[in-house]
Amino acid sequence: MLQTRIYPVTGFHVDVQESYEVVKKMLTDSDGDQFITLTLSSGNPVSFQRSKIVYFTKY
Incomplete structure (x- = not known):
């Protein structure tokens, strides 16, 4: 259940379960x-x- 995709300064992305609104x-x-x-x-x-x-x- 993927909710939000985070893009840190390193250039890769990470998918997290928290909703866009929570993040x-x-x-x-x-x-x-x-x-x-x-x-x-x-x-x-x-x-x-x-x-x-x-x-x-949002993902």
Whole structure:
């Protein structure tokens, strides 16, 4: 159940289970250097530094 595709500065993408709206709220409510934790499509947790996410889209 893929919901959102995250594009970090490294140029690759990661698919997470959280909805676009949830990701947007997490990014909006966090500071630039804060880490946010999401769930990969495989069910494993992944953390990103907020300032290293270039953009994200609905998937």
